[in-house]
Amino acid sequence: MHATPGYSAEKQQxxxxxxxxxxxxxxxxxxxxxxxxxIDVLTQVAAVSKAxxxxxLHLLDEHLQHCVAGAAASGDTDRTTExxxxxxxxxxxxxxx
Amino acid sequence: MHATPGYSAEKQQxxxxxxxxxxxxxxxxxxxxxxxxxIDVLTQVAAVSKAxxxxxLHLLDEHLQHCVAGAAASGDTDRTTExxxxxxxxxxxxxxx
Amino acid sequence: MHATPGYSAEKQQxxxxxxxxxxxxxxxxxxxxxxxxxIDVLTQVAAVSKAxxxxxLHLLDEHLQHCVAGAAASGDTDRTTExxxxxxxxxxxxxxx
Amino acid sequence: MHATPGYSAEKQQxxxxxxxxxxxxxxxxxxxxxxxxxIDVLTQVAAVSKAxxxxxLHLLDEHLQHCVAGAAASGDTDRTTExxxxxxxxxxxxxxx
Numbered sequence: 001m002h003a004t005p006g007y008s009a010e011k012q013q014x015x016x017x018x019x020x021x022x023x024x025x026x027x028x029x030x031x032x033x034x035x036x037x038x039i040d041v042l043t044q045v046a047a048v049s050k051a052x053x054x055x056x057l058h059l060l061d062e063h064l065q066h067c068v069a070g071a072a073a074s075g076d077t078d079r080t081t082e083x084x085x086x087x088x089x090x091x092x093x094x095x096x097x
Numbered sequence: 098m099h100a101t102p103g104y105s106a107e108k109q110q111x112x113x114x115x116x117x118x119x120x121x122x123x124x125x126x127x128x129x130x131x132x133x134x135x136i137d138v139l140t141q142v143a144a145v146s147k148a149x150x151x152x153x154l155h156l157l158d159e160h161l162q163h164c165v166a167g168a169a170a171s172g173d174t175d176r177t178t179e180x181x182x183x184x185x186x187x188x189x190x191x192x193x194x
Numbered sequence: 195m196h197a198t199p200g201y202s203a204e205k206q207q208x209x210x211x212x213x214x215x216x217x218x219x220x221x222x223x224x225x226x227x228x229x230x231x232x233i234d235v236l237t238q239v240a241a242v243s244k245a246x247x248x249x250x251l252h253l254l255d256e257h258l259q260h261c262v263a264g265a266a267a268s269g270d271t272d273r274t275t276e277x278x279x280x281x282x283x284x285x286x287x288x289x290x291x
Numbered sequence: 292m293h294a295t296p297g298y299s300a301e302k303q304q305x306x307x308x309x310x311x312x313x314x315x316x317x318x319x320x321x322x323x324x325x326x327x328x329x330i331d332v333l334t335q336v337a338a339v340s341k342a343x344x345x346x347x348l349h350l351l352d353e354h355l356q357h358c359v360a361g362a363a364a365s366g367d368t369d370r371t372t373e374x375x376x377x378x379x380x381x382x383x384x385x386x387x388x
Contacts, residue, residue, distance in 0.1 A: 004326065005328055007329065007332075008326065011326075015320050018316055018319050018323065019320065021316050022317060025313040025316055026313060028309050028346075029306050029309045029310065029313070032302055035295065038298065038354035039354065039377055041296075042347055042350055042351060043384060045350070045388075046381075046387070049340055049388035050387075050388040052316075053192055053340060053388065056337070056340070059332055059336070060188065060329075060333060061181055063330065064181040065177070065181045069169035069174075069177045069181065070169075071166075072165075072166035073169045075170065080162070086330055088157055090330050090337075091191075094340070095150055095154075095192060097336075097338070097340035097344065101229065102229050102230065102231055102232045104235075108226055108229075112223050112226050115222050115223045119219040122212055123216060125249075126213065129209050130209060132202065134199055135200050135253050135261060136257065136281070138199075139250055139287070139288065140284065142247075142250040142253070143287040143288050143290070144291070146247060147290075149239060149243050149246065150239075150243060152239060153236055153243070156232050156239070157232075160232035160233065164232060183233055187233050187240075190236070190237060191243070193387050194240040194243035194247065251379055251383055251386075255375055258355065258359065258378065262359070262360065263363035263375065266359075266361075267363045267364060267371075274356070278352055282348055285382055285385075286348055288382075289385060
């Protein structure tokens with residue numbers, strides 16, 4: 001149905017961003033292990049969270065650009081409506097996360 | 098350029114939702130005036146915030162449905178790309194709010 | 195139990211902030227009524243949401259300052275633990291809103 | 292000044308939670324690598340983000356419990372006020388993340 005996701009052309013960049021976030025999560029473990037002051041750990045938690053949301057926003061942009069706009073361009077309005085609702089629900093999950 | 102916004106068909110429902118939120122904000126003032134326990138006020142602040150985000154998500158859905166999908170259906174890919182970026186940035190502002 | 199909430203000394207300022215937010219919500223209704231472009235309405239929704247969270251953060255600060263620190267200063271550690279959990283849960287509701 | 296952070300007694304559990312989150316971030320890379328549908332990746336991004344905020348809330352709770360309540364119990368009201376403002380600002384960064 002959706003063989004090629006919107007982010008396909010730049011898979012490697014998205015994976016690279018996630019690898020950096022993985023490194024940041026390992027950094028958080030080190031901060032805890034070294035008894036870093038709670039507030040400094042929390043500041044870093046917020047930074048990792050922001051980086052993760054950044055990847056989410058990027059995936060959303062690519063999805064709207066390719067999948068949603070693609071359905072609209074093909075003239076399939078029912079499918080477009082369905083995809084838009086699905087995307088809005090995904091945004092809601094990001095907001096509630 | 099965008100004479101009719103995506104929410105036009107149901108302006109009255111959106112305004113009705115905002116009127117309810119306005120009433121909730123007045124309710125918050127009453128809670129403060131009556132010296133309600135801080136945590137109970139905070140719970141209500143979260144509820145109003147959620148209601149407001151709900152209106153935001155609804156407007157986003159209508160915008161994607163009408164404006165963004167409309168540009169895609171018309172075959173104007175540059176305009177579509179531009180509108181998608183603009184919508185993603187609006188989502189980012191909601192996330193950071 | 196908690197006759198005087200933490201925000202008591204400056205009730206009027208909190209109410210004034212909420213009155214401004216109430217005005218902003220009325221402003222949103224006007225934007226919708228005047229067919230303002232969806233994205234501009236969303237930007238304003240994010241601004242109102244931020245203002246509301248600002249009041250929430252202020253109430254949280256006062257609550258920690260007066261109620262939670264008060265329990266701690268009185269040496270009642272069980273009550274302090276209970277109040278801290280309650281405050282953390284309130285923060286969680288703000289995050290999820 | 293704060294030699295022993297609030298989370299010290301259970302450092303290992305916090306690190307274990309972060310290790311699970313690290314695994315989830317690696318899982319996200321695999322999803323991207325396998326061309327998983329954008330919305331399914333986004334759902335997982337929201338889940339990881341929620342898990343991370345959960346660690347943040349836990350650290351906040353421990354910090355209020357130990358550091359902030361400790362300052363209050365010692366009768367140092369200036370230090371308590373300072374620590375509360377610092378904690379509230381940390382919550383704000385989590386909210387804006």
